[in-house]
Amino acid sequence: MLDMTHFPKATKYWHQGKIHDWSEIIVHPMAHGLHYGTIVFEGIRAYPTAKGPAIFRLPEHNERFFYSAGVARMVPPYDAAQVTAAIKQTVRENKLDSCYIRPLFYYAYGNMGLVPKACPVELLVAAWEWKAYLGEKADAGTSVYILPQRRIHRSQVDMKAKLGGMYVLSTIGGMEARAEGCDEAVFLNLEGRVAEGPGQNIFVVKNGIVKTNDRSESILEGITRTSILEAAADMGMKTAVGPIAKEEFLGADEAFFTGTAVEVIPITKITDASDPKAGKKVSPVSMGKTGPLTAALRARFFEIVTGKVPRFEKWLTYVND
Numbered sequence: 001m002l003d004m005t006h007f008p009k010a011t012k013y014w015h016q017g018k019i020h021d022w023s024e025i026i027v028h029p030m031a032h033g034l035h036y037g038t039i040v041f042e043g044i045r046a047y048p049t050a051k052g053p054a055i056f057r058l059p060e061h062n063e064r065f066f067y068s069a070g071v072a073r074m075v076p077p078y079d080a081a082q083v084t085a086a087i088k089q090t091v092r093e094n095k096l097d098s099c100y101i102r103p104l105f106y107y108a109y110g111n112m113g114l115v116p117k118a119c120p121v122e123l124l125v126a127a128w129e130w131k132a133y134l135g136e137k138a139d140a141g142t143s144v145y146i147l148p149q150r151r152i153h154r155s156q157v158d159m160k161a162k163l164g165g166m167y168v169l170s171t172i173g174g175m176e177a178r179a180e181g182c183d184e185a186v187f188l189n190l191e192g193r194v195a196e197g198p199g200q201n202i203f204v205v206k207n208g209i210v211k212t213n214d215r216s217e218s219i220l221e222g223i224t225r226t227s228i229l230e231a232a233a234d235m236g237m238k239t240a241v242g243p244i245a246k247e248e249f250l251g252a253d254e255a256f257f258t259g260t261a262v263e264v265i266p267i268t269k270i271t272d273a274s275d276p277k278a279g280k281k282v283s284p285v286s287m288g289k290t291g292p293l294t295a296a297l298r299a300r301f302f303e304i305v306t307g308k309v310p311r312f313e314k315w316l317t318y319v320n321d
């Protein structure tokens with residue numbers, strides 16, 4: 001029996017058109033993606049609504065999924081409509097109404113060597129219940145560690161693509177932050193300004209203005225980020241998009257992370273280790289508590305994703321329609 005501790009409620013997954021029991025293992029050890037990180041993926045969530053489970057912003061995730069595949073020069077064996085059907089089927093087969101969904105295109109078994117010339121692209125879709133990504137405690141206040149190493153620069157890779165191999169840098173950064181006793185990492189970019197978390201975007205609030213950065217800062221412009229910008233404006237908040245200096249982050253009235261996995265969570269403590277010569281400095285944000293605008297946006301986010309705000313129902317794809 002596989003250990004299911006970290007995959008609650010998962011019973012089945014989808015692979016190449018077939019549903020498999022979760023415990024079945026079918027990918028060959030010489031699959032190219034396993035050796036070189038030649039995979040692209042999405043992270044998507046579904047939430048319970050009055051009309052059954054609904055997937056948040058599925059067309060946008062699908063669009064990014066195929067964009068990533070293009071960057072990895074993959075010829076996907078399925079189109080967007082087929083991926084949508086596979087995702088819905090996976091959620092239904094697992095009888096999940098609240099879950100995280102992971103579609104993955106990968107270069108499969110064929111040849112070794114960096115160029116996957118004889119490797120077909122295969123599709124895998126899994127879904128499971130994934131509650132607080134950084135744990136319940138972090139949902140009430142996340143401590144972050146500004147890493148000494150910088151985010152890879154947008155001139156080196158297309159940051160819009162979710163390329164598996166690139167995430168090794170996020171993994172190492174995230175492990176470093178935890179080894180330093182923090183909940184999560186934050187990367188500065190090569191210019192020394194705030195970029196993003198390993199899998200999250202960053203917002204700051206100052207004098208009532210809700211601000212985040214954009215792709216010019218070497219970030220992935222997340223779907224949650226875009227949604228929060230729109231929701232904040234809709235709530236009558238002032239929003240801004242532009243570079244975030246490190247000092248602006250350290251001196252913010254409030255700060256928060258957004259992302260499909262973390263959703264919307266407050267950043268309440270920052271350990272700045274970005275300059276090894278200067279040593280580490282710890283500063284609280286919002287006196288160590290969730291700030292009022294962060295709390296309001298977090299609450300609004302959950303109303304939106306659970307179908308309680310009619311004008312944002314356009315962002316939901318019902319699994320059972």
Ligand SMILES: Cc1ncc(COP(=O)(O)O)c(C=O)c1O
Binds near residue numbers: 198220222261
């Ligand atoms: C590097 C990175 N930044 C930001 C995000 C947040 O993006 P989204 O809100 O689309 O999940 C993600 C997650 O996909 C990510 O991997």
